[in-house]
Amino acid sequence: MTKIDRRAFIKYSAAAGAATAFAASGISAGAQEISRTQQGQRMALLMDNSLCVNCQSCRVACQNENSLPVSEKYIRFDYVDSGTWPDVTHHVNRHSCQHCADAPCVDICPVEALFKGPQGFTHLDFEACIGCGGCLMVCPFEVPVISEEPASGKPKMYKCTACRHLISQGKKPACATTCITNAVDYGPWDEMLSKAEKRVEALRKQYPQASVYGKTQQDGLGLLLILRTPAQEYPHLI
């Protein structure tokens, strides 16, 4: 059901991108958001790990939205358990592309398959990608996964593309739409940051080391994280 969609979409995304953006200006619903993104406002995904119940709905919604093969996923999770029964804690953290403002993957990609979009996210031209793994070597968060594309048999890189086809129309990414606990949000970068800071302030009563992650790393991240415990505890954070 999905192969054509995915490949067609990614293959011809550059041409289609312009066309959809143009067409979108005629849509009245959500017009305000559209005009914002047309101006290229910097946007962010905000992941509040303190509300995540790890249901994996974001992962599966993303797989459908982006027509991924069953074994590929743009969202993974890291888990950190500490203590001994009965004084145990369990924390989760979403591990997916952090959408670095200063993105080494974009710089190294030899075929310019990776590129920055107007909202500040790192997108991928799936057709152009030759699966060389250069991006994986330089990504500070160990995000890119190189895997064979089942339809073509060619190696390709898989990572979150920030639902470019949705955000370019002013819509929310699939993971933010579906999240059953509202742990994932999407909006202007500064709004997301202040929302995160407010939440962290409340969390500090119980978790004194709670923090917002992504304000400064790589000149700022397009995926901001709310953490209850220090970033060093999570295997993929720097």
Next chain:
Amino acid sequence: MGIDRRTFLSHTAKAAVAAAALGVIDMRVWAQTVQDAPVVKKPSLCNMCTSECGMHIHVKNGRPWKVTGHPDHPVSRGKLCPRAHAGLHWIYDPARVKTPLKRVGEWQFEPISWEQATDQISDQLKRIIAEHGTESVFGAQYPRTTGSLYLNRLMHALGVSTTQSHEATCQAGRRIAMSHTFGAAFDADWENSDYLLFIGRNMGEAVRTASATAFAKAIERGAKVVCVDPRLSQSAAITEWVPIKPGTDLALLLALCNVLVTENLFDRQFISNHTNGFVPFRRHVVQYSPHWAEEITGVPAEKIRQIAHEMAAAAPHCAVDTGWKAAVGSCYANSTDTGRAVAYVNGLLGNIGQRGGISVPPGVVFATPQFPAPSAPTAPRNDGVGTEYPLASAESGLPHLTMQRAKEGKVKAGFIRHFNPVRSFPDYDHMRAGMRALDLLVVFETHMSETAIEAHYILPEPSFAEREEVVKAVGDTVAMRTKAIDSVHPQTKSFDEIITMLAYKLGVGEYFSFTLDQWNEALLADQPFSLADLKRAGTLAAEVSDEPVLPAGCGSLIPPEQQAPKERPRAFLVSGGDRNPVPQLFTPSGRFEFYSQRFANAGFEPIAKWYPPKTGLDLGSAEFRVVHGKQAYHSHVATNNIPILAQITKDYDTNRLWMNRSRAEQLGISDNDTIRMRARNGRTAEARVMVTERVHPDMLFSPAGYGNRTPYYKTSKELGGFNPHDLAEYQHETISGHTMMSELIVEVERA
């Protein structure tokens, strides 16, 4: 609109393919055309668990491509859980039943025509009823609108009184408990609460979408949320967790009552104006001190006192959640009384009908369709409901008892729709033997489940995306499933069609003198919208009654003639108000009952008292209690055959049994080892373990939903996994007759 959009869509796609094949257009243009094909959003209800979240199926080129939550549906509110997304893959599952099938050998079938199948079924059923009476027949299903109407109506038309559901493996205990204390199993008003106490319920992993959202909202708002659980679940991990010894929640709750009563922290006004039996209750709970409870539960007395005080301070805008399955549903011998104790704490807090307390919401009342209806059958039931189990629910029945009667030769025929009791009830051997003892088993299914493969006839339905159903009242809305795509397997028939066909052959066609559309129109007669409107919108705000309406499947078990005459004050949950009038309740007295005369009359304790699980609390040095619970991405042993969900299990290796680290060390067991389990009944099984600090030392936690036995589920077979129902034995609790799923003790060694 003149042209059907679907026709238009498929034409565009076909034209594009033809053009591309002829080389008329280049692939780039073709791909663009396919990509740009319009997306049609068809309203539907998810079918992956019983919650039936409202959603839109996005159809492009005639294929469903994705689903999104219906923003107006009260159970999804625009969100969906992972199973809903994966449900799309169910539609094209190779294990779908594609044509009517007739059994020709052990798990072997051959196609048969609808005409022949229904002829043979009706001939055999007529013979069975003539020889053995209508008490030798049962009908069972997951109780949802279409099945409840058509299957139960057919059974009643035939004079069969045994109609059943899955409840004995679910909320059976809770429903009796809540019915007999405050009238029905109402939910807590999570979203608006200041303090929520969950007893074993795992809102984030046993998902009803909007309930999980409301749970998270309460946390985000800064409400205090406490999860009592023998395991640090994902829900417990984002709240305050109170670990407890499995099977002892009743002691904790009675101790909370003790503190509230002895320290005068209860709501005096509510107690004197709206309750019965407080005086004997007060005397009764004096014995259950926090110290006493600490000995049994392992929860420090100080913590118990603290919870009681904090809740009293938040009252009435606080609640002990009424649970679902877990400790209050169908796990332990003491689950029903654990449910009553949950109700007692709420009664003491005076939170019934209050903001943030136990919500008693108004609901939708449908018009009554005026088609000829069969009268209620008078034949005895074959599962003991109303006789050995005077309080048990006649709506849900006791399928495991029926299987016992089948093994004894007393039950001869069964009709089962979209329900898999062979795999989802404890004691696979027992349930299977019961099914195999039947002379006639007809299963209506989309998939080759463990129950379907024991049938004499399997009659295939279209999947949820391909069919319409009876409309459903949900909160203050009406919702329905509409046909999103054409039939994938043209030989399938929708349930209304199948049952109507069977009814005519069985000579009771007069009770099915309506089409599905006519029935739906009749139900909606008093609503401000038409059936056509509803089909377009999927979910619509409805005319709401000014009396509380019992939520489907959670209603009162007190027969209406035994409830107090109705003079109900009319205001219920009005958000914002500090005090709402207390509604008259669906109990015999119309009041909250600390003391239940109905329980006493049935030979049970009128006030719940402490008793341990049937298997006791003392375990041998290598013994564990097996307790199962949900992961958010699987349900009902029905989803682990879906590759996109099975992949989650594989990625995180989550179909292992959780074993406490120190116990594992004592037994020389390491993470990932395979263990051999021997149940006290002698049955054995092997499984891999995950060694963790997150689980009580007494308990092996078994993630539910694995271990399919049907050979038709390839992905599931490859995934493997343990199912405790292979070890558990057939048993029934005394009050509700439920299956006591966690009364299972195993001795463990490294394999």
